[in-house]
Amino acid sequence: MQKNNVDTEIMVYLTRKERFNAAHKLWVEEWSEEKNKALFGKCSNKNWHGHNYDLYITVKGTPDPTTGFIMNVKDLSKIIKEFVIDKLDHSNLNLDVEFIPKGTQPTTENLVILIWQQIAPHIQKHNAILHCVKLYETENIYAEYFGE
Amino acid sequence: MQKNNVDTEIMVYLTRKERFNAAHKLWVEEWSEEKNKALFGKCSNKNWHGHNYDLYITVKGTPDPTTGFIMNVKDLSKIIKEFVIDKLDHSNLNLDVEFIPKGTQPTTENLVILIWQQIAPHIQKHNAILHCVKLYETENIYAEYFGE
């Protein structure tokens, strides 16, 4: 018995944006200051710099015929806040965050992978599938990870 | 005989953005007010609330060697306006729109599917293929549908 004329086998993608800001630097311990500067430029400033990060989490699934939800976007927002934003916001990405292993460069590319690992298990509990983690470091640079 | 050096077998994606604003509420008639509030929160306000929606329609095809067009973006804009915007703009999504069946929750997820059904047949007449319907409900929430 179907509530609406929306086919229940179809796949829809739902995205939620959240924000955090943080300090970081790009620095390889085993390298000299010159080598770090040559590769990372101003991003290697030993006193840190920082960014306002925009994070987009996309899940996919079939809209429930009664609620019209893939998953409740409030639950999606709660998961992102509990497992990512609360740990990254106003933090130092090199020093303060348990899920970023020491020595892992906090580049945008590495962050999207690590954020995927934090979020994916919790999406599954809501009968949806994590599809994409997209992270803007500045308005000119972003990385995406699709779990492949 | 070819007008330019652009390969005629290649696939390019073209997107047009349009806007509408509308009132709606999320509410299951068969449920109590408590159950509606528990699931939908403030979105269940019986007196409605509303949004400025941003709609992105993406079509794909091969650029014509003479005009450089997949399809004329003015025709794409006209189709979106005639079959979607004119019906949704300044409307109540629960009450006013023929192509939204009564009882179907006007969630972003359901809207992208219903908008797809409105637009797809008209794109085909222009030798292009509808690829994606993307709808922002707020700057923080959007849904996408690829017709699969």
Place this chain on the structure above:
Amino acid sequence: MQKNNVDTEIMVYLTRKERFNAAHKLWVEEWSEEKNKALFGKCSNKNWHGHNYDLYITVKGTPDPTTGFIMNVKDLSKIIKEFVIDKLDHSNLNLDVEFIPKGTQPTTENLVILIWQQIAPHIQKHNAILHCVKLYETENIYAEYFGE
């Protein structure tokens, strides 16, 4: 005795952005439907329409020599949320909001005045002065009020 070299007599302006969304219609009870339509167009839809509103509140004052604050932006945010956002978000501006008198058109122009009246007394308690209420109804329309 001064903590920094920032002159303590100077005036700085601080702005905080918050968001809400709401339904409304523009409708004069004493007028016929025709007259309402002629003036208000689609905004007079009897079943309502709605918007995502962006609200910018600007206060002015002298930065405290120790904290560097005109007033704590967290306090500013709390005032806006308690006295404006919590009352307007997901509401019907014609029906649900105590501080919008019945019969007052919920135009952007009237809203900035009414929001000013809600916020101004609470800013004074923080030794700052309310300078401007700016409200976007869409990306193309906004109103400002400076209390004069």
Place this chain on the structure above:
Amino acid sequence: MQKNNVDTEIMVYLTRKERFNAAHKLWVEEWSEEKNKALFGKCSNKNWHGHNYDLYITVKGTPDPTTGFIMNVKDLSKIIKEFVIDKLDHSNLNLDVEFIPKGTQPTTENLVILIWQQIAPHIQKHNAILHCVKLYETENIYAEYFGE
């Protein structure tokens, strides 16, 4: 021996935004003025018009375990500037650009293909793969090309 716990086989996408502005017109030499106007409308103005273009280049690859980079985003930016922006910025797209063949309409659809051809060989030298060229002509129109 691995520096971090980021799997080295995974694929991450990195995007860099650059900007240029240019004049152009859409005009088929073999057609009458009437036919050009009928198809291209105001875009056929013989005295030209112009746009601020936003260009997004997406590359994909596996983050290096030491640097956390797919490729250095500064190198990506340099490639885009040398081979695209320096040639298109403040130019007339119909007259001034060597890599746009005369007679090829400078539509957004054709531009993304031609920009792809300019950039792809240089990305390969950095052990990354060009994934997408996305170009905004206005805030309402953009084209994408994935090289397929």
Place this chain on the structure above:
Amino acid sequence: MQKNNVDTEIMVYLTRKERFNAAHKLWVEEWSEEKNKALFGKCSNKNWHGHNYDLYITVKGTPDPTTGFIMNVKDLSKIIKEFVIDKLDHSNLNLDVEFIPKGTQPTTENLVILIWQQIAPHIQKHNAILHCVKLYETENIYAEYFGE
């Protein structure tokens, strides 16, 4: 006899955004090519370049106690379109526009003054006062004129 509790002596500012795109160049006829290049750089390209312009027109007045309008924003939009957008959109600012005198550089600074002169008389007929013309040439450059 007052319809609402909004004071009728107060001043509110209402802004409408419109868009156009155009080609132009900066070039002083009496100067050599070298001198033009030295001052105007790439903006002196003899084959033109162009921009997407964002135009914000701000009027001020007292909201009408019945309609809540300073002036009907639809009338404001019509005035801007008839007297400015229709004349500038898809034009060449050096060649095509009657209200830009030949030899006047089409800089953002000059355009805001000339647009003011086009619009001001028509605002007065609606019992509102033109307050500001603001014009973005790119996201990084804008000019404002307040008629003083």
Place this chain on the structure above:
Amino acid sequence: MQKNNVDTEIMVYLTRKERFNAAHKLWVEEWSEEKNKALFGKCSNKNWHGHNYDLYITVKGTPDPTTGFIMNVKDLSKIIKEFVIDKLDHSNLNLDVEFIPKGTQPTTENLVILIWQQIAPHIQKHNAILHCVKLYETENIYAEYFGE
């Protein structure tokens, strides 16, 4: 002898946007950790956090009748870069910047005053007047200083 019909006594405002990113923390040395946390919240994280800052510098003056410039926007950009951006970009605002006195909180309010002092003398040499320094710390918070 006048080149155009633009009145030479009128005042136009010209704004240039530049960007930088930086780390900082809000912390009063004389206070306990508890007192710092109570007032500054997460902004007092001893390991720093950071932001992408958007800086808008507005100058005013009369457009030159020949060039149409208040001042050459390229000169304005150079001044901002030399005296502000090069010193703040990828820096730690508490530790690295000579023109921010030690002990001065790097709040947005204090930064606009200090940036004003850096820029104002150099604008005067170009026969323009500095009118406003506006600085966004996040999309939700900005400060302005008008030199009064």
